[in-house]
Amino acid sequence: MRKGEETRTRILDAAEVAVLAKGFGATSIDELIVEIGITKSGFFYHFRDKNELAKALLERYIENDEKIYDEIFGRGRELADDPLQAFLLGLKLLSELLADLPNGHPGCLVATMCTQERAFDREIRELNRQAALMWRRRFGAMFRDIMQAYRPREPLDADQLADMVSTVLEGGIVLSKALKEPKSLPDQLLVFRSFVRLLFQPAAPA
Amino acid sequence: MRKGEETRTRILDAAEVAVLAKGFGATSIDELIVEIGITKSGFFYHFRDKNELAKALLERYIENDEKIYDEIFGRGRELADDPLQAFLLGLKLLSELLADLPNGHPGCLVATMCTQERAFDREIRELNRQAALMWRRRFGAMFRDIMQAYRPREPLDADQLADMVSTVLEGGIVLSKALKEPKSLPDQLLVFRSFVRLLFQPAAPA
DNA sequence: TGCGCTCCTGTACCGCCAGTACAGTTTTCA
DNA sequence: TGAAAACTGTACTGGCGGTACAGGAGCGCA
Structure with a gap:
């Protein structure tokens, strides 16, 4: 629970910066997961979709x-x-x-x-x-x-x-x-x- | 020349509506060319890239x-x-x-x-x-x-x-x-x- | 000790999309 | 009527969103 919340927050932090800079459509999940060091499966564990x-x-x-x-x-x-x-x-x-x-x-x-x-x-x-x-x-x-x-x-x-x-x-x-x-x-x-x-x-x- | 300008304008018209509605990243070339009835090659004849x-x-x-x-x-x-x-x-x-x-x-x-x-x-x-x-x-x-x-x-x-x-x-x-x-x-x-x-x-x- | 839950990883795959390459075809206009 | 303009068609690449699972590591608890 503790750990999961932290990862989720890190995804949101990275996503917010990217979305504000490039827009939502130009922000890729692949790029986010590389940045924060998790896998695609890890991302979809926290969020059903974009x-x-x-x-x-x-x-x-x-x-x-x-x-x-x-x-x-x-x-x-x-x-x-x-x-x-x-x-x-x-x-x-x-x-x-x-x-x-x-x-x-x-x-x-x-x-x-x-x-x-x-x-x-x-x-x-x-x-x-x-x-x-x-x-x-x-x-x-x-x-x-x-x-x-x-x-x-x-x-x-x-x-x-x-x-x-x-x-x-x-x-x-x-x-x-x-x-x-x-x-x-x-x-x-x-x-x-x-x-x-x-x-x-x-x-x-x- | 005349015809080319007209097609170009039609691309711009369709693109403007789509970009204002969905943002640039979410506007796909494929969708634009279907809408105005040209091919992908036709699009890239008028614009080098997005x-x-x-x-x-x-x-x-x-x-x-x-x-x-x-x-x-x-x-x-x-x-x-x-x-x-x-x-x-x-x-x-x-x-x-x-x-x-x-x-x-x-x-x-x-x-x-x-x-x-x-x-x-x-x-x-x-x-x-x-x-x-x-x-x-x-x-x-x-x-x-x-x-x-x-x-x-x-x-x-x-x-x-x-x-x-x-x-x-x-x-x-x-x-x-x-x-x-x-x-x-x-x-x-x-x-x-x-x-x-x-x-x-x-x-x-x- | 081990059961189960959370929190992931790994792998394989699909279809859409931007972009490249280029040969061939139709349309337009001088 | 001929050259240039304005396309079409085909085939391909690599990135991306998303799906589908199978499995595993770490942790809390009976």
Whole structure:
């Protein structure tokens, strides 16, 4: 049990790196087993097929993602009582975390599975959808809290603002990779942060 | 010559649909040639290998993308003299165009190649980078024009604002696909439009 | 001590796929 | 009508996903 879990984790680790770098279709099982030093039979002992691997990969990724957001925006709430300040602080912390990744963001598995959606079954596409909905719920709740205390200068929907967080993150990752400029992602997040601050800023004093 | 171009186009058309749906690695040449009714030899007459296909695909995609932006933001400038109004109008027109796609946005090839970057050679990654830089130049020029006439309420960089257009488009496509909500993409673009309007809105009257 | 379970290895095989090689054939257009 | 363009046909290679099993090493427990 102990040993089996460890091997499984090593497969997932190697697969995640490869899938984020080359895409799922271009990631071969043969290459993974060579890398981690097991046989093909060993691989299929842990995963029925490649689709099972994709599912396990995505589940683990989403779980970890949620944990990171919990920590970062939890810290934001610890350091600031005001919901707007807490959120802005969270965005700042997230931007710093992304800026500190030495080789830039490795990529988002949710995005990877979206850009190759027909390569996966219904179950995986549903997992992907649930992840995006969780992001919406998380940030939507924050924006609703903020709106209790601040009146937005434009009548924007809390869920659409929440989606904007995911949009900027996913889009920033793509742009960063296309440009080969790791700094673009944290920068874009800070631009979005400025927008949020502007949106809830009280009208200029008379 | 005429005929050859037509076949080549048919290959590219079929390949683009398949690559956007399943990713490049999961798109097989065998499947493409069956779909368009040629032989494998016929395919390799037009493209030396799969990488040549990818390059041609990306080149055509970027060219077409530029043409669409030229048209839409050109129309914006025709209908409004003011650079801010012209840009806001362009975003509106773009949002409407995206909202009218019956099955949602098919996906962006630049994003596809980013999320599978290691599957492609240096030349293709450079093409991708140039595309992102072209977007930056295009929208950066528009923001600089706007800044000649309007003072932003936050000191934001024109190039970073320009990148935000690409970010929102790429991120919106990913989110739309993940959520299976085609409307998310045009909606996100309109949220961004509100932000831009807010940014250049004169300070609230005293 | 040995039984059974987990966690693999080894071997052999199938059909799909990218790519090569090249000879031959049809189509197109000047 | 003839040369070039645009293919087809055939045969092959090696990698890959996946299947099918048979067997074995190490470990916990009665």
